Amino acid sequence: MNSEQIIREKRLISLNSNNATRYNNGSALSDLIFDFTNILIPDESYVYVEGGLQQAQIVASFYNIDTTNNVFNYTVSSVAYNIQIPAGNYNYTSLVTQMTTLFLVNGHTFVFALNRASNILTLTLTSAGSWTQILPSSSGLILGFDKNTTYTIVANTRTMPNLFNLLGVKKLKIYSQNLAIDSVDSVGNATNNLIETLSVNVAGFGLILYNNIDSTYGHLKTSYLSTIDIQIRDELGNLINFNGVNWTMSIVLIIYKRIV
Numbered sequence: 001m002n003s004e005q006i007i008r009e010k011r012l013i014s015l016n017s018n019n020a021t022r023y024n025n026g027s028a029l030s031d032l033i034f035d036f037t038n039i040l041i042p043d044e045s046y047v048y049v050e051g052g053l054q055q056a057q058i059v060a061s062f063y064n065i066d067t068t069n070n071v072f073n074y075t076v077s078s079v080a081y082n083i084q085i086p087a088g089n090y091n092y093t094s095l096v097t098q099m100t101t102l103f104l105v106n107g108h109t110f111v112f113a114l115n116r117a118s119n120i121l122t123l124t125l126t127s128a129g130s131w132t133q134i135l136p137s138s139s140g141l142i143l144g145f146d147k148n149t150t151y152t153i154v155a156n157t158r159t160m161p162n163l164f165n166l167l168g169v170k171k172l173k174i175y176s177q178n179l180a181i182d183s184v185d186s187v188g189n190a191t192n193n194l195i196e197t198l199s200v201n202v203a204g205f206g207l208i209l210y211n212n213i214d215s216t217y218g219h220l221k222t223s224y225l226s227t228i229d230i231q232i233r234d235e236l237g238n239l240i241n242f243n244g245v246n247w248t249m250s251i252v253l254i255i256y257k258r259i260v
Contacts, residue, residue, distance in 0.1 A: 004258055004259070005259045006047060006257065006258060007257050008254055008255070009254070010254055011039070011253040013039065013251040014248070014249075014251075015248065015249050015250070016248045017242075017247050018246040019034070020034055021035040027242075027243065027244040028239060028240070028241040028243075029242040029244065029245070029246065029247065030240040030242060031230075031239055032229070032231075033227060033229050034227065034228045034229075035226070036225075036227065039225045039226055040223065040224060040225035041224055043257075045257050045258045045259070046255055046257055047256040047257065048219055048256050049219075049220045049223065049254065051179055051217055051218065051220045051252060051253045051254065052212065052218050052251070053174060053195060053212060053252075054212050054215075055212070055249065055250040056198060056208070056209070056210040056247070056248070056249040056250075057207060057210075058198070058207070058208040058210075058232075058247040058248075059208070059242070059247065060169075060202050060204055060208055061205060062241055062243065063088050063089050063204075064089050064142075064166050064168030065088060065089075067087065067241075068138060068236075069141060070138065070139060071084050071137050071139055072139045072143070073134070073137045074133060075132045076108060076125065076131050077130050077132075078132065081108070083106065084102075085098055085099060090166060091166065092114060095142075099112075107127070109126045109127035110123055110125055110126070111124045119163045119165075120144060120159060120162075120163060120164065121143055121144050121159075121164045123143075123157070123158055124158075125156040126156075131153045131157075131158075132153055133151065136150060141165065142166060143160060143164060144162040144165070145160050170200050170234075170235055171199060171200060171234065172197070172233075172234070173185070173197050173234070173235065173237075174195055174232055175230070175231040175232075175233065176193055176195050176229050178225060178228055179193075179220065179228060179251065180193045180195070180221045181217075181218025181219060181220060181221065182218065182219065183195065187235075195218065196210075198210045217252060220253075225253075228251065232247075
C-alpha cells in the first residue's frame with residue numbers, strides 16, 4: 001500500500017514598484033501590474049496553496065490633504081463658490097493660512113476659530129455678503145462636517161458638528177485579484193480582494209515597516225499565477241497617491257504538495 005505524505009514548498013516573490021509592467025495610475029504608484037512567467041501552474045500533486053504578504057517597506061509619502069478631500073463648496077449671496085486646497089501635509093495653522101488666501105481670491109474673508117478643548121471648528125464670514133450654505137464637499141471629513149450633506153448657515157457663522165481632523169490616512173489596505181483570499185471589508189460589506197492591512201504608525205515621510213511575524217497566510221482562490229496585480233487604498237477605499245516614491249514588498253506562496 002502506498003503511503004501519502006504532504007510537504008510544504010515555499011516560494012518568495014519580491015516586488016518593487018519601480019519594476020512594474022503597467023502603472024494604472026501613473027506616479028501615484030498604487031495600482032500596478034507585475035508580469036512574470038508561470039509563478040504557479042496547476043499540478044495534480046498540489047493539495048492547496050496559501051499566500052499573502054510577508055514583508056513591506058513603504059514610505060508614508062502620501063499627504064493628509066489630496067484630491068480626495070481638498071474641495072470646499074459654499075454659497076454667498078446666492079452665488080456658488082468653491083476653493084481647492086493644494087495637496088500637501090498641513091497642520092491647523094498652515095491649513096488656515098492656505099484656506100484664508102483661497103477665500104480671499106473669491107472676495108471673501110473667513111475667520112477660523114478652533115476650540116482646543118473639543119477640537120471643534122467654527123467658521124465665520126466677516127466680509128460683505130450673506131453666507132447661506134455649505135454645499136456637499138470632500139473636505140468635510142477634515143473640517144468636521146458630513147461629506148455628502150448641505151448645511152444652512154445662520155448669521156454668517158457655523159460651528160461644525162464633528163471634530164476637526166488632520167490625521168490623514170490611518171491604514172493601508174492591500175488588494176490583489178490574482179492573489180485573492182477569502183476576506184471581508186466593511187467598505188462595501190462584501191467579500192473582496194483584500195489580502196492585508198497595514199497601520200500607518202509613522203509621521204509623514206517616515207518608513208512604514210510590516211512583517212508577518214506569525215507567518216499566517218490565506219488560502220489562494222487560484223491555482224494559476226503569472227501576473228500579480230497590486231492596489232493600495234486607504235481606509236475609505238481611495239487609491240493612495242505615493243507621489244512617485246517607490247515601495248517594496250515580499251509575497252509568499254506556500255504550496256502543500258502530495259508526495260506518494
